Amino acid sequence: MNTILGLGFIMFVGLLSAKLIKKIKLPSVTAYLLLGIVIGPPLLRFVPEEVLGASGLISNIVLGIIAFGIGQNFSRYHLRRIGRSVLWISVLEACGAWVLVTSIFYLLLRQPFYLSLLFGSIASATAPAATVMVIREYRAKGNFTDTLLGVVAIDDAWCLIIFAISLAISQAIYAHTVATSFLVQVFLKSLLSIFGAFVLGAFSAFLLSIFYRFMRTPTDLLILTMGIVFLNIGIAIWLHLSVLLSSMFLGTVLVNINRYSFKLFDSLKTIDSPLFLLFFVLAGANLEINIIGSIGILGLAYLIFRVAGKMFGASLGARISNAPTSVRKYLGYGLIPQAGVALGCALVAKSDFPQVGNMIFTTIVATTVVYELIGPLCTKYALRKAEDIITH
Secondary structure: OOHHHHHHHHHHHHHHHHHHHHOOOOOHHHHHHHHHHHHOOOOOOOOOHHHHHOHHHHHHHHHHHHHHHHHHHHOHHHHHHHHHHHHHHHHHHHHHHHHHHHHHHHHHOOOOHHHHHHHHHHHOOOOHHHHHHHHHHOOOOOHHHHHHHHHHHHHHHHHHHHHHHHHHHHHHHHOOOOOOOHHHHHHHHHHHHHHHHHHHHHHHHHHHHHHHOOOOOHHHHHHHHHHHHHHHHHHHHHOOOOHHHHHHHHHHHHHHHOOOHHHHHHHHHOOHHHHHHHHHHHHHHOOOHHHOHHHHHHHHHHHHHHHHHHHHHHHHHHHHOOOOHHHHHHHHHHHOOOOHHHHHHHHHHHHHOHHHHHHHHHHHHHHHHHHHHHHHHHHHHHHHHOOOOOOO
């Protein structure tokens, strides 16, 4: 199969598989991942080598677009509106999964600390798409729904920050850096990486805002937005900064300096669906089925303790902020899905840590499929218990 034929096949069959899987009330991302596993190298080998080789390029573009969209949630207006409870819950549920998974992997499963830290940081991510899909499908409304939407909207931002810090620490440990000032060096490197990503994102946002006033048509807006987002991603790769963080800061600064920024965000939404389809199908195709057996206990521990950490953190955050009882009891059930950002972080870990990268990536892809299967059902359960689903 040549490259163009392969791309056409992935797009067409991906669309059909998404339509079919919606019949059983599951999100499209699950269909894309399963399709990738079936048509990838381990099984049917329908994905051309050239397309597989472009996985890195496609993932960087898609992750940049995803992070850019996440930044939109950090407008001054939005942060004022979501309130104290959402901030407490989102921070503590992300940190809860991070700390618990890291601790279990290091203390109980006896994994190297850098590997435990990477798994813990990836565990902090939540996929908003599946949760939002369930809320829309059942037309859920109420305080519980508003809080849940607020938490999932900014959760991945905390994940990106946690992952950037954890990645810097893990790289230092992996490189056997041993010195009296070890922790200080790692901390400073992490801060420098975050600050560098912020400066790059802010510069790109000001550039985009300046040129926006000269655009006259929706097509011009789309080309300008894509161009600046791609420039931001490319410079981040060139300077060895986080693509995820720099793109998120681009979106965050833009939404706070340009009152018409929603037009720029909306312009990308017209073309991102095919890219997301390719990203998830290729993520499934890159899954190494032959090592799934060797990650059994790690995968099981990750599945259980990520959820436990999120539920405990969400409940603690709700108590601290005096949120309603329904939020304390059930909000954690809506934070189970995991997809785009977690897979992106796993891809970064795969490229930066060749010896263990495949194992990390395979574990995250395998558990993502499970989370995307059970997540929507758990979200539906939480909404029903909170009495936010209107029954006729």
